[in-house]
Amino acid sequence: MLGLRYIQCFLLLLCSIIVNVHAKSAIGSRTLIVFDDRVDDLSNYSNFFNLLKDHEFDITTLELSDKSTKINLFEKDTRLYDNLILFPVKGKLYSKQLAAKKLIHFNEDGGNILALTIPKVSSDPIHLYLNQLGIYPSPRTQSLKDLFQDSNNNNLQFTAKESIENKIIYSNENAEDSIYNFGDSVSAALLDNREQIIPLLKASRTSFTSGNKTREINWTDGTQGYLIAGFQNLVNARSLWLGSVQFLSNEHFKQNLDLINDLIQWNFQEKNIIKVTNVNHYHTESNLSYDELPYKVTDNITYTISLSQWDGSKWIPFITDDLQFELRQVDPYYRITMKPQGVSPIDPQAELYSTGDFKLPNRHGMFTFLTNYQRSGLSFIHQSDVKAIRHLANDEYPRSFEIPNAWVYLASIATVIISFIAFVLFFIATPASVSEGVTTAKKTN
Amino acid sequence: MAPVIQKKKSVASKDDIQKDFMEAINLSISSYKSQVRNNKKLRLIDIFATMLVVIGVFQTAFVGLIQDNYPFNAFLAGFIICVGQFVLLMCLRLQLTHPFEGISKSKAFGEFVVASLILHFTCLHFIN
Numbered sequence: 001m002l003g004l005r006y007i008q009c010f011l012l013l014l015c016s017i018i019v020n021v022h023a024k025s026a027i028g029s030r031t032l033i034v035f036d037d038r039v040d041d042l043s044n045y046s047n048f049f050n051l052l053k054d055h056e057f058d059i060t061t062l063e064l065s066d067k068s069t070k071i072n073l074f075e076k077d078t079r080l081y082d083n084l085i086l087f088p089v090k091g092k093l094y095s096k097q098l099a100a101k102k103l104i105h106f107n108e109d110g111g112n113i114l115a116l117t118i119p120k121v122s123s124d125p126i127h128l129y130l131n132q133l134g135i136y137p138s139p140r141t142q143s144l145k146d147l148f149q150d151s152n153n154n155n156l157q158f159t160a161k162e163s164i165e166n167k168i169i170y171s172n173e174n175a176e177d178s179i180y181n182f183g184d185s186v187s188a189a190l191l192d193n194r195e196q197i198i199p200l201l202k203a204s205r206t207s208f209t210s211g212n213k214t215r216e217i218n219w220t221d222g223t224q225g226y227l228i229a230g231f232q233n234l235v236n237a238r239s240l241w242l243g244s245v246q247f248l249s250n251e252h253f254k255q256n257l258d259l260i261n262d263l264i265q266w267n268f269q270e271k272n273i274i275k276v277t278n279v280n281h282y283h284t285e286s287n288l289s290y291d292e293l294p295y296k297v298t299d300n301i302t303y304t305i306s307l308s309q310w311d312g313s314k315w316i317p318f319i320t321d322d323l324q325f326e327l328r329q330v331d332p333y334y335r336i337t338m339k340p341q342g343v344s345p346i347d348p349q350a351e352l353y354s355t356g357d358f359k360l361p362n363r364h365g366m367f368t369f370l371t372n373y374q375r376s377g378l379s380f381i382h383q384s385d386v387k388a389i390r391h392l393a394n395d396e397y398p399r400s401f402e403i404p405n406a407w408v409y410l411a412s413i414a415t416v417i418i419s420f421i422a423f424v425l426f427f428i429a430t431p432a433s434v435s436e437g438v439t440t441a442k443k444t445n
Numbered sequence: 446m447a448p449v450i451q452k453k454k455s456v457a458s459k460d461d462i463q464k465d466f467m468e469a470i471n472l473s474i475s476s477y478k479s480q481v482r483n484n485k486k487l488r489l490i491d492i493f494a495t496m497l498v499v500i501g502v503f504q505t506a507f508v509g510l511i512q513d514n515y516p517f518n519a520f521l522a523g524f525i526i527c528v529g530q531f532v533l534l535m536c537l538r539l540q541l542t543h544p545f546e547g548i549s550k551s552k553a554f555g556e557f558v559v560a561s562l563i564l565h566f567t568c569l570h571f572i573n
Contacts (some may be wrong), residue, residue, distance in 0.1 A: 022524065023492060025472045078545070189571060264555060324545065399573055400516055400518070400573050401570050403516045403519070404513070404518055405513070405515055405519070406519035406572070407514040408504065408507050408523070409504060409516070409519040409520050409522060409523030409524075409572060410519065410523075411521055412500050412503070412504055412523040412526070412527070413522060413526050413565075413569065413572060414567055415500060415501060416497065416526050416530055416565075417526075417565050419496060420493075420561055421495060422487065423490075423493045426489055427486060427489055427554070430485045430486050430489065431485070
């Protein structure tokens with residue numbers, strides 16, 4: 001295992017020396033772009049594709065206006081692509097090939113999906129997929145409007161300060177007043193309140209979604225609606241939904257560049273990737289592991305975990321102050337915030353966290369040593385280890401003479417026994433005037 | 446007899462009741478004294494019994510005082526040895542004053558000693 005890690009480390013080092021340019025995805029770079037020429041001309045997005053190429057994505061494009069095109073995401077259960085970019089697709093022809101089930105399968109297998117919708121066309125498969133995730137984009141013809149924005153070309157603009165929801169993904173902290181342009185054809189979505197959904201950019205307070213028909217009910221009102229939302233499933237594959245295609249177009253590219261960059265980096269797993277490299281727990285005094293000396297109640301235990309983070313080219317230590325450890329048996333008996341201890345001595349790419357010394361509860365049974373670190377934007381970490389904690393053996397309880405409280409009772413017993421012996425001696429020694437006494441007693445009675 | 450007493454009671458004032466009560470107490474004290482006067486063994490038994498009661502009460506008070514019964518087995522051992530010894534003593538006393546048929550007083554005493562030893566043995570093990 002260790003040898004493997006060294007090889008991996010060496011390979012990474014080699015790669016970083018050879019390549020040494022842009023950030024890279026932690027999982028892979030095979031990217032498929034699905035688009036429909038009838039909806040939009042792909043040449044409008046050349047800057048975006050150049051950005052992808054800068055990120056070293058290996059791009060394959062699939063044009064769907066030709067009806068004979070086949071979309072194969074898998075070949076014999078092997079995933080062919082790591083990332084999938086879905087531009088809006090017209091018509092129902094591809095609802096089978098891009099069925100929500102297939103997309104979810106792709107996502108669950110570890111593939112990342114970037115899905116785009118626009119109000120102009122109803123790309124059913126994409127909508128169905130997003131609905132499965134809990135993202136509900138506005139239906140066809142309903143588009144986002146904001147009558148308070150004084151622009152002459154109907155372009156919707158949002159400032160980072162007001163609209164950006166997730167500061168983990170949005171890295172550009174300095175430019176809080178930067179403005180992002182979403183163009184004039186924008187769909188907004190309602191979001192489910194699932195833990196996996198990561199709201200990224202919400203609509204402005206004065207915006208609303210409305211359709212062409214006058215009596216149609218608005219899909220969203222004000223900050224209800226979202227324009228960008230992420231979704232990270234339980235195997236840490238990521239999906240991203242963008243409510244506007246023009247957001248990526250050459251026209252607005254320069255203005256939106258830093259946000260697009262952040263989104264791509266997050267979506268295609270170039271950043272905010274963390275992993276557990278090593279988990280350990282042991283007796284604090286003797287450093288013996290569970291296998292060497294099983295735990296019993298009220299033992300002193302230390303739990304450590306090492307976390308690494310992908311910085312775009314290599315794994316580096318991940319430092320945070322809100323990592324918690326739980327010792328649970330149905331309910332948590334402990335919830336300890338772990339302290340970073342510096343770089344792990346075993347693995348220089350990871351940060352070591354330790355709970356410090358803690359005492360196991362006075363309760364035996366199966367306990368879970370759990371680190372459940374789930375922050376929206378970061379990879380989910382769920383590291384659990386179930387161990388049995390035994391009760392005391394009959395000769396491990398403290399003897400009563402070791403307990404100060406019990407000295408009182410010991411003294412009482414000693415007194416009783418000594419006085420009993422004295423009593424017996426006196427009883428034998430006293431002259432037997434018994435018969436007389438008894439007779440007198442009987443007489444008085 | 447009974448109706449007469451009832452009549453008396455209904456008429457009797459509080460003082461009368463107190464008087465009767467005092468009379469009964471005095472009577473039992475004097476009978477006790479006369480019982481014990483010539484019998485040193487009975488006196489010895491009673492002294493020992495009193496001592497056991499004092500020790501038992503002391504331990505209970507200790508538990509109440511520290512608001513904790515932590516080595517509960519130790520408390521139980523200490524308390525039970527008092528109660529058990531007291532019961533055995535009372536049995537012995539009963540046999541001295543009113544001997545059972547076929548059991549001599551020395552045999553009763555022997556049984557008392559054996560039973561006490563078993564009790565002590567048990568309690569010592571219980572407190573470990």
